[in-house]
Amino acid sequence: MSALPERSLFRRLMLGFCGVMLAIWLANLAWDIHETHTTKQRDMQRELRASALRILVLMQTVDGRPPAQIRPLLHKMEELHYALYRDLGWYVPALQTQVWRHGQLLYASGAPVPAAAAPERLAVPDGWVAVIESDPATGVTVRMATQVIGEWLLQTSSIGYYLAPLLFSLPFLLLPAWYIIRVGLRPLRSIVAEIEERSGTDLTPLAPSPFRELSPLVDSVNRLMRRLVERLEREQEFLADAAHELKTPLSIIQINAESLAHAHTPQRVQEAGEGLRQGVRRATHTVHQLLALARSGPDSDAAPLRALDLVELVCDRLALAGPLAAARHIDLELEAPDLCAMCLHRESMAALIDNVVGNAIKYSPDSGRVAVTITADAGLITLAVRDEGAGIAPGFQRKVFERFYRLPDQDQPGSGLGLAIAERAAIRNRGSIALANRDDGPGLCVQVTFDVTMAVR
Template sequence: MKHRFSIRQRLLILLLSLITLLWLGAVLASFLQTRQELNHLFDEELLQWARTLLRSPGADALILPPFPDRDNPQRTDLQRPYRLQSLGKGILASSHGAAILPPWRPGTPLLQNVRMNGEEWRLATVTDGRRIAQVAENLDARQDVTGEIAQQLLAPLWLVLPLLALVIGFAVRQGLAPLRDLTARLEQRQPQALQPIAGPVPAELQPLLDALNGLFRRVDAAFAREQEFTAHAAHELRTPLAGLRIHAQLALRHAESRTEREALQGVVQGVDRATHVVEQLLALARLDADQLQRDEHIDVPSLVQRLRAAFAATTAAKGIHLTAEGPSPAILDGHKTWLEIALRNLLDNAIRYSPAGSIVHITWEAEGGRVSMMAVCDNGPGVPANALRRIFQPFYRDPNRMEEEGSGLGLAIVQRATEALGGRTDADAAGGGLCVHLIFSPNFPGKCPKKKAKAYE
């Protein structure tokens, strides 16, 4: 399964990765710079202690404060060992542990790192030509303290990264808002709506919008040509088919042999079937040509009763009982002609394929007076489960129903008319027969409990 590509996710990952790298680099540079500055301050302090020692009278009671460590103030390695010596008189003053200090030699730098007693120390040496003062500081202890101070100084920076991530996420979301708006506008469009998309869009989306509008224009032109051809062809076929049927019926009256009568009867039936296909094609063309408008309130119970009356003669001739069941009032917004076309085709199919002495059932459900579902159920041969999705395709005919005359366009017209009304179609053949649902509510589950058509006396 391929994952959908997300511009938002890609932007977030890219920006957050780059910002994190830059942030880490800045924090590391700041940390190193802070430690360097602290080491410089400690060096200055160490030199200051050495100069203070150089100016002292040389009393043994001179005590330098230990290197500060708030976590462990008793550490002995944090003491600053020192030594004050005279070039002529020897050692004038020294601290505990001063024995580890290296002997002074001419040319000794002011500050240097020396290894004493197995540890690294920072040694400050000052002289005035007569006396030499040396003060040392443990480097490991200094690095611990400088690191702790640097971390405390840079601690607020750790809060910056999550805040920065939130700001970047918000900025990316707002920046992609026009793309979401365009997507929402496209999702709300009906399949028949092929007019260009209007409205200002960002410069980056304008080429995409121009391409979409160009595609809509081409598709609209192609549909228009197809509808025009279908309508013209159907109209042109109507007259010769009617004339052919009249001639075949006249010939049938004067046929002398049984073979001639059977042949002419086949011609009449073929012409009737061709006429039915032409009528269905005209209905499809009319549905495709109509613009989607919802300016009518269809009284569904009234329309169903009118259709029952229209099919009364057909059902009576075949011994089929046509029933209707549903709440009243029940209103559906849309063109009444579209719903009537859909129901007429469903009833025509149901009556044609139902056996004599059965029931064809029309049901509807409503939510707050608005129709949410309609269904037409029969007791015909049914449709295999693997063919249910194909019965709405134009010219598809199920092998179980091939013995009956039909064009294969009836359910395609039902689906097209239902979509024009803003609904969708579904079919159920469980338990025998066929139940076709017209669903007009997005919250409707999709199938209603099937009304079993029973034989009646």
């Protein structure tokens, strides 16, 4: 499996900062364009109207003169309009001036606005504004049109006008941002360095972080370390208990093996051989129980729960327990519906059934009865196993779930792991297990309860 490409949190923050800068610049550009097409359009219309009124005043003073004398004056008035932009060093927008007198075109500049058939009709290109002012006393109509400042700003020659502020400000913004982000990530690098400097056995908690943003990370790491410490302690305890439990059958095997090697009579050979077989059986049973205990825990297998028929699974396990029950003439009874589909982990659930049913057979008297029932009622699915043994005193009903714990004065052979396996398997399958002495006679009832929401409908 190929490794994922390494990604940089520092680069991610810098790109985010640049993205914010770009978004602000684009918003400013959009606002500038909006201003160009609204506010500046009204401003230029006012400037045009002022120029047109000045031309009307001029026409009043030269009324009666021939057109050849008036046109130079009108051209000079048009030049005064241009002078406003030239003196300020601004871009000079295109301008169209038309002066009509008594319906006849007296003057027209050469800008690309076509002359109309009448002074009242005015058609201007996109991006232009126009005004029409008339003086009824002299019969003069002035039409003026100009290019709106802003259309030219968006041309290729004016791109630098917008890019220059962004480009000039980048070094003064990115360098402080680079420094701030590096300093801001320093506490995170300190946590990484603290973890890297530890040995493989040092699981002590990290020091609390003074930063609110890093406190959840430190707390999560510390919780993980606590869980690792607890798991290691459980495993060490498990290994110690397992070694102690295996010591007895291994001692029996060793003693009988030595006796068998030095036996001189057939009777002694037979006794040593039987003791050797008994030690092997006990050691084998303990090892199998230890493996079942390790596999029944919730963290031992990441396999998801699958839809299974609980009734079918119980029938299969009872069939395997049949020879053990038949050897002591114990009846196995099952009362269950035809189908009970649930989400289960098959291996751990089989271990639960085997241990609970096996204990019921072991502690029931000869020719007794073990009843297994499966019910679905009030939102719960319950698996109950009832035997006819001596039961367990209430004060010991929780202790028997501890690993390797055996009741006082218990003469039945065993490892003390059966109910511990059953409890862990119940948790693995999202259920719970409880013990209670029977009310209808001697015996113990083991009840495993599952939430019905885990069942497949």
